[in-house]
Amino acid sequence: MEADFLVIGSGLAGLCAALCASRHGSVALVTNSALGEGNSLWAQGGIAAAVSPEDSPRLHLEDTLRAGRELCNRAAVEILTDHAPEAVKWLEEMGVLFDRGEEGIHLGREGGHSRRRILHSGGSASGKSFIDALTQRVRETSPIQLVEHTIAAELVVDGERCYGIRSDAAGGGSPRLILAPVTILATGGAASLFERTSNPPTATGDGIALAYRAGAEIADMEFMQFHPTALVSKNGWTFLISEAVRGEGAYLFNTAGKRFMPAVHEMAELAPRDVVASAIHQEMRQTGSEYVLLSAKHLPAALLKERFPNIYAACLERGFDMTRDLLPVAPAAHYTIGGVRTDLDGRTSVKGLLACGEVACTGVHGANRLASNSLLECLVFARRAVEAARQDATPLPAIPTQWESLPPLESEPSDFSPLAHLMTKAVGIVRSQSELACAQRQIEEFWGVYKNESLQWRNRLQVARLITQAALLRTESRGAHRREDFPHEDPNWKKHIVFQKDREPRTIEV
Numbered sequence: 001m002e003a004d005f006l007v008i009g010s011g012l013a014g015l016c017a018a019l020c021a022s023r024h025g026s027v028a029l030v031t032n033s034a035l036g037e038g039n040s041l042w043a044q045g046g047i048a049a050a051v052s053p054e055d056s057p058r059l060h061l062e063d064t065l066r067a068g069r070e071l072c073n074r075a076a077v078e079i080l081t082d083h084a085p086e087a088v089k090w091l092e093e094m095g096v097l098f099d100r101g102e103e104g105i106h107l108g109r110e111g112g113h114s115r116r117r118i119l120h121s122g123g124s125a126s127g128k129s130f131i132d133a134l135t136q137r138v139r140e141t142s143p144i145q146l147v148e149h150t151i152a153a154e155l156v157v158d159g160e161r162c163y164g165i166r167s168d169a170a171g172g173g174s175p176r177l178i179l180a181p182v183t184i185l186a187t188g189g190a191a192s193l194f195e196r197t198s199n200p201p202t203a204t205g206d207g208i209a210l211a212y213r214a215g216a217e218i219a220d221m222e223f224m225q226f227h228p229t230a231l232v233s234k235n236g237w238t239f240l241i242s243e244a245v246r247g248e249g250a251y252l253f254n255t256a257g258k259r260f261m262p263a264v265h266e267m268a269e270l271a272p273r274d275v276v277a278s279a280i281h282q283e284m285r286q287t288g289s290e291y292v293l294l295s296a297k298h299l300p301a302a303l304l305k306e307r308f309p310n311i312y313a314a315c316l317e318r319g320f321d322m323t324r325d326l327l328p329v330a331p332a333a334h335y336t337i338g339g340v341r342t343d344l345d346g347r348t349s350v351k352g353l354l355a356c357g358e359v360a361c362t363g364v365h366g367a368n369r370l371a372s373n374s375l376l377e378c379l380v381f382a383r384r385a386v387e388a389a390r391q392d393a394t395p396l397p398a399i400p401t402q403w404e405s406l407p408p409l410e411s412e413p414s415d416f417s418p419l420a421h422l423m424t425k426a427v428g429i430v431r432s433q434s435e436l437a438c439a440q441r442q443i444e445e446f447w448g449v450y451k452n453e454s455l456q457w458r459n460r461l462q463v464a465r466l467i468t469q470a471a472l473l474r475t476e477s478r479g480a481h482r483r484e485d486f487p488h489e490d491p492n493w494k495k496h497i498v499f500q501k502d503r504e505p506r507t508i509e510v
């Protein structure tokens with residue numbers, strides 16, 4: 001199969017890239033799940049954009065840079081915040097209806113934002129509204145060929161350039177090549193490598209492993225963001241209580257009934273995510289509890305039900321009425337800040353391979369992502385990647401039909417819990433040299449046992465290795481990366497850690 005553009009992944013970044021590319025040629029949209037599944041579908045809070053008269057892209061830029069702890073790429077953040085209002089307009093053109101109040105579009109507030117600037121849709125079901133609108137458009141757009149339930153197993157590269165993928169049908173069957181002069185990776189993040197995660201099972205970091213094996217640069221892998229407030233449940237995929245609930249005035253208490261955030265940060269419950277997550281972690285350690293308590297019961301019940309209908313319903317299903325009960329919450333792995341290193345137009349270091357969305361490391365998030373900037377990043381950078389892809393496309397050469405033999409796809413779901421447990425315990429919110437070194441040894445042992453077991457194991461282990469190695473190398477605490485043996489920010493560490501296959505890791509100054 002051949003197309004002018006190959007897009008891998010059907011979350012917000014992939015759908016946006018496919019729709020933009022379809023104006024310029026044929027598109028193959030490959031996704032390992034059903035169309036639209038992925039993290040995007042579960043996004044709650046919404047999309048950040050300076051659209052109110054009291055706000056400006058400049059203020060949005062300043063908030064983003066502040067959260068990023070001096071590791072952001074300023075040029076990338078300028079692009080992000082300047083193009084945010086345009087991205088919102090594009091979503092409206094695609095049929096998204098943003099929630100409105102008497103004074104026009106309602107703007108929510110979230111941690112680290114100095115203004116109300118989060119546009120949402122369907123209350124707290126923004127991701128679903130966006131994905132529903134875009135999947136409908138994609139299905140109606142004839143130059144887009146949908147290739148669902150198909151796994152991108154390997155990138156086809158000739159040492160210099162990428163020409164597409166070797167794919168496997170999720171349910172079995174023979175591998176096949178899907179070729180294109182340009183390949184856009186939009187495969188999302190890797191937070192489901194951890195035991196407690198807000199991410200659905202699609203977030204295994206496949207794109208990072210594929211790009212790494214193809215020789216692309218991978219950066220900032222130590223920065224895994226933990227969301228402070230996921231509802232406590234058994235391990236695995238947990239339900240998130242959006243930051244927007246704290247934005248409307250909910251408080252955090254420890255199990256002794258003390259509100260602890262005002263003593264930690266001037267923005268209290270609305271401090272940046274890394275600050276709230278590590279304060280909760282600290283409280284849980286001190287009190288020996290597995291959770292802290294989120295209280296929204298002092299807020300009007302009508303507001304909670306109207307503004308957060310799906311969170312209200314999900315809590316009720318789990319036995320909590322958020323208008324009356326305290327909600328037990330704890331941090332969960334949430335967002336992969338690092339990933340495949342790109343320039344300002346989504347180009348990776350491998351020609352013909354571009355990346356956008358959570359799989360990419362564009363530099364907009366620095367050491368800590370500001371809430372609701374990631375859906376925005378998907379849209380702004382997917383559109384730029386398509387423009388760059390148009391410029392970069394070269395005719396396809398004859399592609400060899402031989403490829404390296406890969407481990408099979410798993411036929412039965414594997415039990416990844418030993419790896420997930422290790423990642424949470426040793427590579428979680430607070431890290432140390434001894435635990436990380438121990439994790440590294442354990443990952444190598446897993447590699448010996450599982451590398452040929454299945455492609456899924458191989459991808460997970462490759463990404464786990466990169467996260468762990470980067471966390472060991474960064475001997476300081478910055479943003480989402482906390483080291484108890486190096487508790488302070490070190491000005492000498494204003495640099496990125498970059499990995500590339502067959503090369504020693506290197507650092508690049510900001």
Ligand SMILES: Cc1cc2nc3c(=O)[nH]c(=O)nc-3n(C[C@H](O)[C@H](O)[C@H](O)COP(=O)(O)OP(=O)(O)OC[C@H]3O[C@@H](n4cnc5c(N)ncnc54)[C@H](O)[C@@H]3O)c2cc1C
Nearest residue numbers: 009010011013032038039040045046152188357358372375
């Ligand atoms: C619970 C939750 C709430 C969130 N709330 C917000 C919010 O309010 N605002 C905000 O800005 N951000 C939010 N985020 C983050 C945001 O949703 C994600 O960063 C963003 O949606 C990522 O989009 P994406 O298109 O890059 O990846 P995804 O939406 O994860 O899509 C990745 C796609 O790639 C496919 N894929 C993966 N591997 C392969 C493979 N090997 N072969 C083929 N296909 C593959 C997947 O099936 C999926 O279709 C939230 C995240 C979660 C989990």
